[in-house]
Amino acid sequence: MTVAYAPSGTQTSRGLILDRVRAEGPVSRVELAERTGLTQASISNLVRALLDEGLLLETGERTFTGAKGKPRVLLGLNPRARCSVGVQIGADWIVLVLTDAAGSVLARTRIRGARSTPPGHVVRDLAEQVAIMLRLANVERDIVAGIGVVAPGALDVQAGSILASPSMPLWEQFPVRDALERASGLPTLLDNVATAAAMGDFWSGTIPDATAHCTIYMGASISAGLLISGSIYRGASSNTGPLGSVRFQGDRRSGQTLEEVAGPRAVAERARAAVAAGRTTTAKLSDDHDPFSDFAAIATAAVHGDPLSMALIEESADYLADAVVALVNILDLDSVTLAGPSFTTAGSLYLPLAERRLRSESFALPKHTVTVKLSAQVTDAASVGAAALMLQHSLSYPA
Incomplete structure (x- = not known):
């Protein structure tokens, strides 16, 4: 069976129900109708079918709507x-x-x-x-x-x-x-x-209230994934978000891409250049010049307070924050997560800088804040x- 994507905006009614139950935890049929826009009759039929398939289950929990109101049975996703x-x-x-x-x-x-x-x-x-x-x-x-x-x-x-x-x-x-x-x-x-x-x-349920969300992913490269009201924004060809190829202009990094100034390889190269120039560091750089091993060592040393490593990570984080602020302002985002193996150790250093920049530079701040957090599954x-x-x-x- 070859899997083909359905066109944007064609998610099925059963998909809407499963997404809401998964994202929000146990919910009632009435709440599903309110949040999906489907009629009570449609909800009843779809929920019955999903219960028969074993995809949903009745949790045994009840919510009460008032002294004389009938308790509402809550529905949950069957994980297995x-x-x-x-x-x-x-x-x-x-x-x-x-x-x-x-x-x-x-x-x-x-x-x-x-x-x-x-x-x-x-x-x-x-x-x-x-x-x-x-x-x-x-x-x-x-x-x-x-x-x-x-x-x-x-x-x-x-x-x-x-x-x-x-x-x-x-x-x-x-x-x-x-x-x-x-x-x-x-x-x-x-x-x-x-x-x-x-x-x-989104699937982990850690961003259920986000209207416009972006996940910044940094591994060997840097990219961004977008969700609008829980639906993936794919662009014209599903190749959205290659942030690493964005070029800086008008500063000392003019002409260089985000990956060339903020990515793991760039951080590792600057560390080696600094050591060659006589700087000292507690980071244990690899014998084979593996940039990703070097970045992990620099991140670990930075977390432990090594001055050179801290300066290198902060420089990278500041450039990455430039891209985050631009995305937030252009797309009016209300949620950002940082994900990828490069944030496994260094995420605790990148996160506060991004938060600080957004508190002062978010265009829509008078209307709403922007939640910034590490992904629920940072490495994987x-x-x-x-x-x-x-x-x-x-x-x-x-x-």
Whole structure:
């Protein structure tokens, strides 16, 4: 079964119900009608069908509407009714997670990245890893919605292929979605990293009240995923949010991209240049000049108060905050999360600077504040989000 995305704005009524129950926790039928705009009759029919399928359950809780009012039965999502696999393909590492319908991680594994390995070999390894995870987690294949895959670069999500990827040139034009579907025997979809991370934040229920939300994802690159009223904003081709390619103008970094001034590689390069110039640091830089290992070491040293490391992270955070402020003001966002492995340790340093900048520079501050927080799944946001995208598609558009 090849998974194709439905056009924007065509989410089914059952999808709306499942999203509200998942995002808000136990709710009544009356509350679902109020929040989805569906009629009471439609809610009754849809809820009955979802209860029969085992996707929803009656929690046993009641809410009361008054002294003489009939208590309302609350509905909740059945977490083990469906499971899903999320795969983040990267040049250096590939992360796989197995999640339940509530987004809880049941199993996780990591294998070597896809930079120099032929795609066909990687796909076979992925299919084997998926089978192993299902077996170890004691999950039957018939409740697995499928596999959500995210990858770096420009994508053709309808065709399920990577169009261009500087870090993984062997994968350009490779039909990764169809290849993995054939190898695993499970429905598969392909999406971009930041979009998946944003959906993972929504699926986890940590941003239920956000009207306009952005997840800033920083791994090897920097990108942004957008959700408007809980729906993904995809743009013309589902290639939204490549923040790392934005160029600065008019300051000492003029002409450089955000990745070249704020990304992990840039931070690592500046650290090595500072050490070569005689600066001292407690950060243990790698012998093989691995920029991502170096960034992790710098972030750890910064958290522990190393002056050079703190200065480097703060410089990166300030440039990243430039991009966050611009996005918030252009799109009138009310919610931002930071996600990705680069924020695993350093997130506690990036977060307060972004908050401080938004408190003074948010254009719509007289009307509303902007909530800024770390993602519920900072390190694995993209793979958890990929699983969430597959779950949402499966639950909204059943075969």
